[in-house]
Amino acid sequence: MPKLVECVPNFSEGKRREVIETIVDQIRNRKGVRLLDYSADENHNRMVITFVGEPRAVREAAFYATKKAAELINMEEHKGAHPRIGSTDVIPLIPLEGVTMKECVQLARDLGKEIAEKLKIPVYLYEEAAIREERKNLENIRRGGYEALKKEITKPERCPDFGQPLLHPTAGATVVGARMPLIAFNINLGTTDIKIAKRIAKDIRASSGGLMHLKAIGVELKKEGLVQVSMNITDYKTTPLYRVMELIKAEAKRYGVSVRESEIIGLVPLDALIDASTFYLQIRDFSPDQILERRIQK
Amino acid sequence: MPKLVECVPNFSEGKRREVIETIVDQIRNRKGVRLLDYSADENHNRMVITFVGEPRAVREAAFYATKKAAELINMEEHKGAHPRIGSTDVIPLIPLEGVTMKECVQLARDLGKEIAEKLKIPVYLYEEAAIREERKNLENIRRGGYEALKKEITKPERCPDFGQPLLHPTAGATVVGARMPLIAFNINLGTTDIKIAKRIAKDIRASSGGLMHLKAIGVELKKEGLVQVSMNITDYKTTPLYRVMELIKAEAKRYGVSVRESEIIGLVPLDALIDASTFYLQIRDFSPDQILERRIQK
Numbered sequence: 001m002p003k004l005v006e007c008v009p010n011f012s013e014g015k016r017r018e019v020i021e022t023i024v025d026q027i028r029n030r031k032g033v034r035l036l037d038y039s040a041d042e043n044h045n046r047m048v049i050t051f052v053g054e055p056r057a058v059r060e061a062a063f064y065a066t067k068k069a070a071e072l073i074n075m076e077e078h079k080g081a082h083p084r085i086g087s088t089d090v091i092p093l094i095p096l097e098g099v100t101m102k103e104c105v106q107l108a109r110d111l112g113k114e115i116a117e118k119l120k121i122p123v124y125l126y127e128e129a130a131i132r133e134e135r136k137n138l139e140n141i142r143r144g145g146y147e148a149l150k151k152e153i154t155k156p157e158r159c160p161d162f163g164q165p166l167l168h169p170t171a172g173a174t175v176v177g178a179r180m181p182l183i184a185f186n187i188n189l190g191t192t193d194i195k196i197a198k199r200i201a202k203d204i205r206a207s208s209g210g211l212m213h214l215k216a217i218g219v220e221l222k223k224e225g226l227v228q229v230s231m232n233i234t235d236y237k238t239t240p241l242y243r244v245m246e247l248i249k250a251e252a253k254r255y256g257v258s259v260r261e262s263e264i265i266g267l268v269p270l271d272a273l274i275d276a277s278t279f280y281l282q283i284r285d286f287s288p289d290q291i292l293e294r295r296i297q298k
Numbered sequence: 299m300p301k302l303v304e305c306v307p308n309f310s311e312g313k314r315r316e317v318i319e320t321i322v323d324q325i326r327n328r329k330g331v332r333l334l335d336y337s338a339d340e341n342h343n344r345m346v347i348t349f350v351g352e353p354r355a356v357r358e359a360a361f362y363a364t365k366k367a368a369e370l371i372n373m374e375e376h377k378g379a380h381p382r383i384g385s386t387d388v389i390p391l392i393p394l395e396g397v398t399m400k401e402c403v404q405l406a407r408d409l410g411k412e413i414a415e416k417l418k419i420p421v422y423l424y425e426e427a428a429i430r431e432e433r434k435n436l437e438n439i440r441r442g443g444y445e446a447l448k449k450e451i452t453k454p455e456r457c458p459d460f461g462q463p464l465l466h467p468t469a470g471a472t473v474v475g476a477r478m479p480l481i482a483f484n485i486n487l488g489t490t491d492i493k494i495a496k497r498i499a500k501d502i503r504a505s506s507g508g509l510m511h512l513k514a515i516g517v518e519l520k521k522e523g524l525v526q527v528s529m530n531i532t533d534y535k536t537t538p539l540y541r542v543m544e545l546i547k548a549e550a551k552r553y554g555v556s557v558r559e560s561e562i563i564g565l566v567p568l569d570a571l572i573d574a575s576t577f578y579l580q581i582r583d584f585s586p587d588q589i590l591e592r593r594i595q596k
Contacts, residue, residue, distance in 0.1 A: 004594070006590075034594075036593055036594070037593075052594055096590070096594070181590065241575075241579055242578070242579065245578075245579050245580075259580060260580075261580050261581070261582040262579055262580050262581050262582065263581060263582050263583065264581055264584060264588055266588065267588055267589070267590040267593060268588055268589060268590060269589075269590045269591070270568075270589050270590065270591045270592075273571065273572050273575040273576075273589070274571050274575070276574075276575035276578060276579055277539075277571040277572070277573075277574035277575040277578070278571075280540070280543075280574060280575070280577075280578040281539055281540065281543050281560055281574055282543075282557060282558075282559050282560050283559070283560050283561060283562055284559040284560065284561050285561065286562060290562055290564065290565055290566055291565070291566060291567075291568050291571070292304075292394070292479065292565040292566060292567045292568065293567070293568045294568075295334055295335075295565060296302070296332075296334070296350055296394070
């Protein structure tokens with residue numbers, strides 16, 4: 001089995017087509033990696049690229065994209081609502097096939113060190129690759145965004161993990177890490193009462209004592225006349241989709257509200273869906289080897 | 299996309315290892331097909347082989363396995379409880395990838411014609427490949443087994459679709475057809491009352507007015523202290539797993555009985571599981587392209 005790592009870097013540019021394409025070119029044209037998707041958001045002035053490949057090629061592609069972003073994006077001039085600290089804001093590495101999380105952590109640290117040494121961009125390590133416990137959580141690293149970090153980077157608690165405590169003049173700083181694939185999962189409730197969505201979000205998310213590895217906020221969908229619990233599941237193996245769904249159903253019931261529908265934004269790992277079907281169908285001793293397509297591939 | 303057909307022929311030999319292996323060799327050693335599985339049952343004195351490949355190679359492999367079985371298995375001496383009419387009893391062809399059901403029907407008819415002409419074995423066409431409406435159902439073709447067919451084959455209603463109305467002296471007759479992949483799905487009920495399993499099986503199966511494409515019987519699991527509704531779903535796209543599960547749950551409720559667990563015997567097509575997860579998770583507008591692994595493969 002070939003080793004396969006996914007990389008989903010975020011860049012602080014969502015408007016200038018030429019800049020976007022030039023950065024994407026660093027990945028598109030590199031041997032050993034495959035560009036799966038990229039999308040730029042004008043409102044957030046931000047873009048995300050999804051690509052996969054064998055570990056060494058992924059590291060190389062991420063490095064050259066970061067280098068190009070440092071040349072083309074000037075954080076001193078960047079405006080955007082989304083919290084960000086650099087032209088290449090965050091680089092998550094995700095083990096997909098034949099690669100352990102430990103290997104991905106090492107890959108993230110090697111990449112971070114290279115970016116700091118060769119590009120002079122200070123690097124923070126997050127999630128599984130974090131060296132400092134409080135930096136597991138990306139929000140702690142990005143607190144206050146580029147503007148706040150510029151003032152506070154010399155403070156010991158904001159000192160980068162690689163490189164000097166000094167922002168790169170245009171590229172700012174970068175966060176590199178390793179994590180499980182996350183699932184963006186939204187559940188729409190049959191009510192217009194945003195208080196209910198916010199209350200449920202608060203009750204079920206990890207940060208306020210709910211399910212581990214679950215981030216959730218309540219959002220109003222004015223056009224649809226519904227409210228939504230908008231979520232990220234950062235470890236779907238520990239916190240499976242079905243558990244999130246069943247818990248929200250139970251919480252919504254106390255308000256006499258039903259689940260109208262759900263949506264998965266972007267990609268979802270296959271075993272997250274298989275897991276849900278074996279749960280609901282109560283299948284005993286199910287083995288993925290029983291899946292016809294998988295047997296054929298072997 | 300390469301064209302891929304699955305073939306699951308059944309042979310009337312479940313005991314003699316050498317005979318079994320020699321028949322399997324016809325498939326194992328043929329270019330263009332891949333042997334996925336074979337299993338022989340001593341009690342039923344019967345074996346089933348599962349293999350896949352491109353249509354022409356599958357047809358060729360099935361033909362040579364049938365030829366070998368005619369040489370090695372003498373139906374005059376065969377004993378077995380399972381209804382059967384020939385040394386190669388039934389050859390189902392299943393469209394998997396890049397092949398329509400219509401193409402599989404044509405493949406089945408071509409194969410049937412070839413077996414009748416070259417091997418002098420009379421052939422019946424069943425399921426989607428059936429020419430006579432009443433032969434869609436395999437049970438109608440095999441009624442009374444080899445012994446009854448030997449007496450009745452000259453009757454107009456039992457006349458084969460290809461070949462003369464005369465059994466092959468050793469190989470008997472063969473059934474060839476095309477069908478969807480079937481799913482063997484069993485649901486165990488938390489009761490020892492076999493009457494409940496039998497009653498539910500009767501209420502939900504197609505033959506007594508229940509769900510289309512569903513065969514069901516009630517079975518006692520003495521060791522486990524449970525009863526089981528044992529099923530074959532012959533078209534899981536029309537009759538999905540979740541509908542079967544939910545209907546059985548509802549029917550069981552009237553007896554105050556719960557579903558203890560289910561099991562899938564053998565292989566299951568991936569989209570049958572995806573379908574169940576999107577149903578239970580209420581996912582709106584889900585596209586299989588959102589599955590990470592599928593995106594990577596493209």
